[in-house]
Amino acid sequence: MTIKTVSAPANANTISxxxxxxGDPARANILLALMGGKALTASELAYCAGVTPQTASGHLAKLVDGGLVSVEKQGRHRYHRLASASVAEAFESLSGLAATGPRRHRTTGPKDAAMRQARTCYDHMAGRLAVAITDALSSRQLIIIEDRSGLITDEGKSFFAGLGLDLDPKAKSARPLCRTCLDWSERRMHLGGRLGASLLQRSIECNWVRPGNDSRSLTITRGGERGFQDLFGIPVEVLMLQRKA
Known part of the structure; x- marks a missing residue:
């Protein structure tokens, strides 16, 4: 007999x-750095947070204990990453709330345009490009979105198979096959789940997008402009914004 584990409902104490x-700025910067999907060392995260390695280690211990960050050891190094896609989705939603806060608390910079155009959100795409892809797939009824959940139609299964995506619905995974994530810069939904992750991976393999070395931003290549326009029908003005910026 299989016993299912039921999570305890959240209450005011656990939420707070x-x-x-x-809420701590250094820990928020650590989580923000991990939103790129890469596993980072304590020293790298200390630099991102603007604190000493010793201070960063203390913050990381709290984040690991709180279930927001996981750690794995490889040789002499310990690498940290977000504990789950759920953590990334929650942090993306919080970023959206922060972006609508008082203007004196908002940060701007030269990377804003690139980040808004296309970026990683943990292991899937976010920004104008991701929202445009989600809209295109939905309008062609390749996916059906209801609230935060998504369903891949029979036409969608054929389409994604043609892209070389392995989206076996019977595959054992705790991750939803198709769901949405609220985009902080666009205030609209982009694709997450296994489908969103597979689309990002395939886009990188096809050299349609290139990840930045020190940023979550994604560069849309010339080949990507053609690919996204031909396969998804993304308007050229959406794809050209990054180059103009």
Whole structure:
């Protein structure tokens, strides 16, 4: 007999505890750095947070204990990453709330245009490009979105198979096959789940997008402009914005 584990419902104490973990600026910067999907060392995260390695280690211990960050050891190094896609989605939503806050608290910079155009959100795409892809797939009824959940239609299964995506619905995975994530810069939904992750991976393999070395931003290549326009029908003006910026 299989016994299912049921998570305890959230209450004010657990919610405030998670909020306190995220509420520290250094820990928030650590989580922001990990939103790129890469596993980073404590030293790298210390640099991102603007604190000493010793201070960063203390913050990381709290984030690991709170279930927001996981750690794995390889040789002499310990690498940290977000504990799950759910953490990334929650942080993306919080970023959207922060972006609508008082203007004096908003940060701007030269990377804003690139980040808004296309970026990683943990292991899937976000920004104008991701929202445009989601809209295109939905309008062609390749996917059906209801609230935060998504369904891949029979036409969609054929389409994604043609792209070389392995989206076996019977595959054992705790990750939803198709769901949406609220985009902080566009205030609209982009694709997450296994489908969103597979689309990003395939786009990188096809050299349609190139990840930045020190940023979450994604560069849309010339080949990507053609690919996204031909396969998804993305308007050329959406794809050209990054180059103009």
């Amino acid at each position: 505890a998670i909020a306190a973990l995220i």
